[in-house]
Amino acid sequence: KAGVTQTPRYLIKTRGQQVTLSCSPISGHRSVSWYQQTPGQGLQFLFEYFSETQRNKGNFPGRFSGRQFSNSRSEMNVSTLELGDSALYLCASSLDPTFSTDTQYFGPGTRLTVL
């Protein structure tokens, strides 16, 4: 079974631009979560989608948004990029968080650099 895939793997943007990152979950997984990883703040939760609905959102400004499609693929968008948005963005998928043993499996990440 194929793992979680993320595209693109690397991205370089300039301040003020916007960016869209894509995540394809493991086949059959309905939950997709996004995390931002930086050296200073560590791993921080961005948002979680389940069956096309946002179920949970982390403490990030409104410039960060996301969505999930009917095939469970997810995208996240960051508008008006700032230097501090430079980070590794990780996507994770799982079957169903209502299961107590539900486990998230991560993709390889998208490394975003904002100049």
Added chain:
Amino acid sequence: AQKITQTQPGMFVQEKEAVTLDCTYDTSDPSYGLFWYKQPSSGEMIFLIYQGSYDQQNATEGRYSLNFQKARKSANLVISASQLGDSAMYFCAMRGISSNTGKLIFGQGTTLQVKP
């Protein structure tokens, strides 16, 4: 609020020896799951092991075992017979099960270096 604390920023271990990575947690959720992930320099987070709060026995997965002490709120990862390929960053994470959310709270991580 939920919190994960990993107090060892970096650790060294000799190849073939065992090593314990510490993790303590705090949560008000009566039902929760604890996870350990490995992150090599490539960046991908690799799932290692899971422990449920109501599990009676400590979880084991090959060379990985989780020393779960609920009263002390600790969930330490034990890696037996360390290999050079174990050199990576290790994260402890927690999920509140009662809230039916997949959201994971991560610790700051521990960098493990295995010496030949």
